[in-house]
Amino acid sequence: MTQRQPFRAPSGGRIDRGTPLGFTFNGKPLEGYAGDTLASALLANGVRIVGRGFKFHRPRGVLSAGAEEPNALVGADTGGGMVPLVRATLLPLSEGLRAESQNAFPSVTFDAGRVLDLTRALWPAGFYNKAFKWPGWRVFEGAVRHAAGLGRLPRGADPVRYRHRNTHCDVLVVGSGPAGLGAALEAARRGDDVIVAEQDSAYGGSLLYDPMTITGEASDDWLAAAIAELSGCSNVRLVRHGTVAGYYDHNVLTLHERVTDGGTPAEILWKVRARHVVLATGAIEQPLMFVNNDLPGIMLAGAMHRYAAQYGVHCGRRVAGVVNNDVAWRSLLALSDCGVGVPAVVDVRANVRRALRDAAEARGIAVHTGATPWRARGGRGVKAFHYHGSDGRMAQIRCDAIAMSGGLNPTVHLYSQAGGKLRYDDDLACFLPHACRQDVTVAGAAAGRFATPAEYNIAQRDCAPTKKGAQWVDFQHDVTVADIELAARENYVSVEHMKRYTTAGMSVDQGKTSNLNALTVLARLTHRLPGDVGTTTFRPNYMPVTLGAIAGDRHGEFYAPARQLPASEWHGANGAVFDDYGSWSRPAYYGDGREAAIEREVRIVRSGVGLFDGSPLGKIEIKGPDAATFLDRIYANTVSTLAPGKVRYGLMLNENGIVIDDGVIVRLADDCFLLNTTAGGADRIAAWLDEWHQCEWPDSKLVIVPVTSQWAVATVAGPRARAVLAGFGGLADLETADFPHMSVRAGTLDDGVPYRLQRVSFSGELSYELSVPANRATATFERLFALGEPHGLGLFGVEALLVLRTEKGYLHVGADTDGTTTPLDLGFGRMIANRTTDFVGARSLRRPADRRPDRRQLVGFEAAPGAGLVRAGAHFVTGAGAARRSEGFVTSACISPTLGRPIGLGLLERGFERRGEDVVAFDDGNVTPVRIVDACFYDADGSRMRD
């Protein structure tokens, strides 16, 4: 043993002793070697306590050597900031690594939270379901939430680079142990495109510490040859530090790769689409359940073997073996061969094979069979192990570590995620893959081939509850056998119910070392077989995946795709302040001072003329002899009676009668229509129309072509709009007699550019929407702006338009409607009643629930001048205090520049019959008296836009 690493063997292991690495744990400088994991380095340095239990803050040490680790979850900073919940067993040691334990105060060696363990009887499973009832949950909520959780989220910028990557392959092999590499070689040799994913830093799996002979070769030689061959194949990709975390339908799997080879740390989340998947994920050794089986120094036997053989680390000076199967004996014998002191092995079985006994005794290991493990003794570490011998007498083994093994359980998480069914194998006492609908093969230990039943010879797991100490089942969530007994006693006998009642298997490790024991205990308590109890559902992710990896590059400016107007730069040059509306970046207003700008723009439109960019307006053309009939079915109002050259408002519902979009319908010709949808709904509605056509009425003779981005739309609105457009060459007579409100014309401008001109209004003023090809947008806006200058034309943005339409009482779908709003709620009852043919949503509107008089109906409201803005989202309330009740809410609101007072629209119970009534708007504690009025506040007869 070295002085600096007192538990490091003087030789052996696959570490690079020529490359020492300095790191700190809880601020203490320590040293390990290249090739170590953080866990192996901590063990080499004699660090026993690495964390504290989640609930009772009991001291916990490293239990395992792999992904199943429930205890050694640490905060780790490898240069990219402190990341919580990192498994020390998987984290490669690196120079300068800073690691810290979690869930302990003031320190991991002395944690004040341990008081909870001393009062453990007060906090049984499900205590939170029974406690905190009086005087109320809120009293306790803060303290409980403060106590909950593991680790601290890192603060500040995250230097780690995250990326997504898609890939396809013929064969994805998960795991690079002998079974995985064998499958990869076979696939590679037949020319398949192969990916091998290994979550550790080295390929080989169990071969790295448990050598064997493979096809007549020593496994080290075979492994080196296999890796060399695969590395040399152009059709093979080897991925280290890559955890396959999710298995979804159609053989789509997610592979979380941690790139650590120098440079800035990076994580890549692969989405792999594989024709065939080979799961060679191995098996996870299970703990035995005895009193105090969670003490630091008690580890899985296979893990101790691995630390000794692969890392040259002795996990104790005197290691007692406590086992129930033959495979664990191999680990104990190997430990002894590595120089670890193994004074005794305690086996619950009486029928241990003679050869194993002989091998143990030849190494000086005392053998105690037919024993019943009772308890480990110690405080911050193991000091002794007590058991009942085959004669029933209590005996003790002095030791500073215990290598335990409750047998192996195949790692079937991914298989189960794939939809694979499991079956319980009585001989192996574990769940095995059985059948799966996806193209997947399970190989090696994951398929239960860790030994033949005769060579394995596992004793059935069993553990009787006792009141003389805690037998831990779930180390991470601090669940005991007694907790499961309590759950069973309170009739939570379904494994799913027991899981949720006790929280066994619900934490970060997802029960990799606890699920099997928990259901075994439940089976015993409910007099069932483990196979009848079954397992809980395995869901992605198999291992935690960082939120950064899931997000990839979807943050900052790339959070969501942003759409730009064709004349976006021109608007910017003219003072536009952009904001996001749906997916579009649009001018919210122009110039400085948001509120003043909006008010100024509204006044310009009401009194003069304004210019607005309406390009995002959805545009979908439908052509064919059945187009009119199709649109009659799609819209809640009749379309077929619309004359060519005319425009009509239309309301679109879904099958439930809920309003999903609105806009105008333009009849360009007898057999051709242009639908204008909301800007945000253009793509969705185009898909909606296609779906109805293709799935419901495929025989309808029509074709649908979305053309939203082909056309830029310049809206000229205001009393002087006609005067401005009159100077625009190529547009014919704009007077009402020739070109009335709600009509359209199309043609060619003086310069040969095609155009469409619609006389429609969303502002309530005389308004024209001029559409030109998008590449002409800037030139068109420039020209209109110049033409408008003598008329005092001003630009107006989306915010002013929203005020204008609110004054006019025009509906804004998505703002004034929600997922419950029908056209009847919006005052379109007469329109619906006049329909004589069927349409989408019609049946639903006949439901009694949609005709209840107390439904929330769209109304206008106004407050006294000077009352201040009543914000959208404020509630119309009755009563006060605890009796206060919401009768609806404000959907749109503004302080009307035109009317000089706060106005708005809202959905109010029985709203139509309450016009003239005074109600109260309640907004985050502020109460404003408002009067319910008609939704239209301005130019009710529409003369301003029609004349």
Next chain:
Amino acid sequence: MTDSGLSVRITRITGRAIVALKVMPDDGDRAREALMLAAPLRRSSGDRFSLWMGPGHWLLMSDKAGAAELLGDCRHALGGLLHHALDVSDGLAGMHLSGADSNELLARATGIDLRAGRLGPSSCVRTRLARIPATIAVSVAGGYEIWIDRSYRAWFLDWLRAACGEALQ
């Protein structure tokens, strides 16, 4: 991992006439025959070529002929067939991707199988690229032509630049 950028050349495609043509899906074969349009999942070649967008749906393109001529082709060839052909030259943005790392770049943005033999020359697929609806056509001369809605162009180019700027191997 390397810290160098990806080796990808991105050039904008300008001046191309594009016409969206739709017929009833059942009439797709007749339209394809009449106009020598691209087969499913393919891009045709020639002065006037087309991208298959779906059953009964193509984008007709030409760098030499104008949209009016392409529309005229449709009128002439599809006389009695219900169809709708519209000039969408202004509504789409195109770019050409070439270079050794083109596949790596695209693999960050789309789940399409880009392996040789799966997406070969003259293939054409519709997908989402960096979450944007896109059409990818494999150029006859090599590389990829990518077509997206023009409104996404600025954002997508920014995304491409950022993705090219750092390589994770």
